[in-house]
Amino acid sequence: xxxxxxxxxxxxxxxxxxxxxxxxxxxxxxxxxxxxxxxxxxxxxxxxxxxxxxxxxxxxxxxxxxxxxxxxxxxxxxxxxxxxxxxxxxxxxxxxxxxxxxxxxxxxxxxxxxxxxxxxxxxxxxxxxxxxxxxxxxxxxxxxxxxxxxx
Amino acid sequence: xxxxxxxxxxxxxxxxxxxxxxxxxxxxxxxxxxxxxxxxxxxxxxxxxxxxxxxxxxxxxxxxxxxxxxxxxxxxxxxxxxxxxxxxxxxxxxxxxxxxxxxxxxxxxxxxxxxxxxxxxxxxxxxxxxxxxxxxxxxxxxxxxxxxxxxxxxxxxxxxxxxxxxxxxxxxxxxxxxxxxxxxxxxxxxxxxxxxxxxxxxxxxxxxxxxxxxxxxxxxxxxxxxxxxxxxxxxxxxxxxxxxxxxxxxxxxx
Numbered sequence: 001x002x003x004x005x006x007x008x009x010x011x012x013x014x015x016x017x018x019x020x021x022x023x024x025x026x027x028x029x030x031x032x033x034x035x036x037x038x039x040x041x042x043x044x045x046x047x048x049x050x051x052x053x054x055x056x057x058x059x060x061x062x063x064x065x066x067x068x069x070x071x072x073x074x075x076x077x078x079x080x081x082x083x084x085x086x087x088x089x090x091x092x093x094x095x096x097x098x099x100x101x102x103x104x105x106x107x108x109x110x111x112x113x114x115x116x117x118x119x120x121x122x123x124x125x126x127x128x129x130x131x132x133x134x135x136x137x138x139x140x141x142x143x144x145x146x147x148x149x150x151x
Numbered sequence: 152x153x154x155x156x157x158x159x160x161x162x163x164x165x166x167x168x169x170x171x172x173x174x175x176x177x178x179x180x181x182x183x184x185x186x187x188x189x190x191x192x193x194x195x196x197x198x199x200x201x202x203x204x205x206x207x208x209x210x211x212x213x214x215x216x217x218x219x220x221x222x223x224x225x226x227x228x229x230x231x232x233x234x235x236x237x238x239x240x241x242x243x244x245x246x247x248x249x250x251x252x253x254x255x256x257x258x259x260x261x262x263x264x265x266x267x268x269x270x271x272x273x274x275x276x277x278x279x280x281x282x283x284x285x286x287x288x289x290x291x292x293x294x295x296x297x298x299x300x301x302x303x304x305x306x307x308x309x310x311x312x313x314x315x316x317x318x319x320x321x322x323x324x325x326x327x328x329x330x331x332x333x334x335x336x337x338x339x340x341x342x343x344x345x346x347x348x349x350x351x352x353x354x355x356x357x358x359x360x361x362x363x364x365x366x367x368x369x370x371x372x373x374x375x376x377x378x379x380x381x382x383x384x385x386x387x388x389x390x391x392x393x394x395x396x397x398x399x400x401x402x403x404x405x
Contacts, residue, residue, distance in 0.1 A: 075288030
């Protein structure tokens with residue numbers, strides 16, 4: 001696996017992490033559109049992309065668990081590293097739970113009701129907040145403390 | 152129909168503006184943090200550089216009798232003081248054992264660096280800095296080649312029976328805590344180093360604990376956060392331990 005990594009990459013984590021961030025926000029956009037203009041295709045697209053975002057988040061989480069012990073974290077960055085790790089964990093629990101709930105709600109056709117669709121959208125926005133927080137801490141680790149770029 | 156299209160366009164435009172606004176805000180924040188970031192880069196340089204600087208600093212001398220260098224962000228570099236009147240209790244106090252069980256003495260190596268030489272008599276001894284810490288990073292340059300037993304960097308310490316630690320015995324490392332005399336090990340690992348001098352490091356950041364040899368993470372575990380306590384060294388064994396420096400950094404919450 002390591003042979004497949006580009007020279008500059010300290011581990012696989014930075015190659016994966018952008019997928020869940022981008023996919024979740026795209027899913028959110030489709031979800032918003034499906035609330036504004038109810039459409040089965042938009043809803044299916046949103047749920048599919050939420051699913052892909054969750055799968056890539058699982059990959060990001062496990063690659064992060066591996067990466068944290070391979071990089072040098074200066075003492076000043078340890079709290080940020082811990083918070084990043086904790087938020088990554090909260091986010092993954094949320095994403096997996098949300099994806100399951102969302103599929104169940106879709107299967108039961110409960111999201112035909114506007115109030116349920118709006119509630120699901122709100123939860124999606126909460127998920128976006130969580131991954132944004134995790135990403136912010138990850139960015140701080142790299143760009144403020146030089147983690148992963150100074151090995 | 153046209154109205155609906157306009158509503159969708161308006162919503163999309165608002166989202167685009169919000170996203171670009173947030174990103175601009177972050178840029179400004181980043182600009183403000185640039186000075187702080189540069190300082191952090193200076194502070195966060197590699198351990199090898201840090202080690203070299205430590206040795207350089209010894210040459211230039213901290214003040215001879217005092218042996219600590221404090222910085223604004225609660226970090227401290229301790230090196231053994233020189234002079235006949237240097238006593239270990241100036242910088243540390245004992246929570247187990249005493250002077251008689253480690254016979255502290257300051258010697259110099261070929262490069263002229265002061266080294267604290269401890270001759271351990273087999274009993275358990277722990278000495279800690281006078282200051283207490285919560286989240287903390289600690290690094291010690293030590294030589295345990297002539298020591299048989301366990302050396303622990305302890306933190307969140309109240310006494311011998313209540314503390315958190317990273318310990319080394321031979322080539323094995325343990326990370327854990329003692330609560331009322333009961334040891335709980337978070338993680339164990341082994342390391343390999345050909346050097347006599349090793350840079351043993353531990354960090355306690357929230358519920359995350361890590362033990363390093365130099366830049367290599369050897370142990371990583373998790374546990375509840377403990378109340379603030381002292382940081383220092385605990386020795387269980389016999390032989391000679393040399394200490395070149397101890398660095399402690401109070402880790403700030405987000």
